[in-house]
Amino acid sequence: MPLSVRFHDQRPQDAGRSLREEVLAGFAERPKTTPPKLFYDRRGSELFEQICRQPEYYPTRTEELILARAAHDIAEIAGQDASLVELGSGASHKVRLLLEAMHPASYLGIDISEDFLRSSTQRLADDYPWLEVHAACADFCRPMSLPDGFAGEHPLAFFPGSSIGNFDPQEALAFLANLHELLPEGGGLLIGVDLVKDQAVLEAAYNDRAGVTAAFNLNLLERIRRELDSDIEPDQFAHHAFFNQADSRIEMHLVSAQAQDVLIEGEYFHFAAGESLHTENSYKYTAEGFRALAGRAGFRALAMWTDPQALFSVHYLQRE
Ligand code: AVJ
DSSP states (O other), X not given: OOOOOEEEEOOOSSOXXXXXXXXXXXXXXXXXXXXXXXXXXXXXXXXXXXXXXXXXXXXXXXXXXXXXXXXXXXHHHHOTTOEEEEESOSOSHHHHHHHHHHOOSEEEEEESOHHHHHHHHHHHHHHOTTSXXXXXXOOTTSOOOOOTTXXXXXXXXXXXXXXXXXXOHHHHHHHHHHHHHHSOTTOEEEEEEEBOOOHHHHHXXXXXXXXXXXXXXXXXXXXXXXXXXXXXXXXXXXXXXEEETTTTEEEEXXXXXXXXXXXXXXXXXXXXXXXXXXXXXXXOBOHHHHHHHHHHTTEEEEEEEEOTTOOEEEEEEEEO
8 A cells, every 4th residue: 555645735825926916017017027937837737748759859858868977976976865856846856866876764855836846756755665754845946945754864855857048147046046945954956957059059949840849838828818808919929039149148039920909808018010028038057157156055066977968967966
């Protein structure tokens, strides 16, 4: 009989801004902007999983390859009595590579989406009967603590996927400082970070030939139509993704095909022809640049692994 998941509710008191509030506020900005978290409704999450399987989108498969090769070194650095704390869903193949190499006594998954968290941690509990599985529903951008009853004296926090790329460097620093607060001295942070590389390779990853990334971006407008009172027409906008060298980031935009006014929840928003809605930034780091950032948040670089083409990096940092 597999053990059941121990669930800890650490959700923030205030619910956060609704889709309506985020969209009305973001469309009123100059330039118009929306936060990338709005991509991930059910359809958006499915499209993201499809992106991860596109031939041009190297990050997912490359990080998996790096982790598969480094898993035993990672387990050795983490030590015999380490526990694993995953920031994110627990749904990925990546965490299984670590669980199998480390064989920790306990695992804690932290995610803001309760349903997703419950189902993915239950699958881990079913598949690894030797593992004590905890789930904490929390926003890991806010102050956090390890839940009572979680035997995590030597925790290794795992933040895969270059999810840190959605933060600007200032926010990334604040996020790392927040993890510094969560972890005890000597605790570990294993983090996947996408690397700066040839512009054509970067841009192809966000402009896949099958059009999945375009559909993912445009789904934001579909979502506004579905969930809000709006006449916005997705086919009046085009997906545009490019590398902004000065800021070392991929930018995704939705560009208005012509001058138009769109109605959202009783408010009109004007788009000039060619005007864009900025929907995502995905920052790319050099290995040294990322180490310097982590150092400013109180983390020491212990090890780093990359692939033969240096497309992606996985850093093992120690909380000082
Ligand atoms: C989930 C933020 C890591 O930036 O590559 C993929 C999201 N957007 N294709 C990334 C994304 C378009 C992804 N992250």
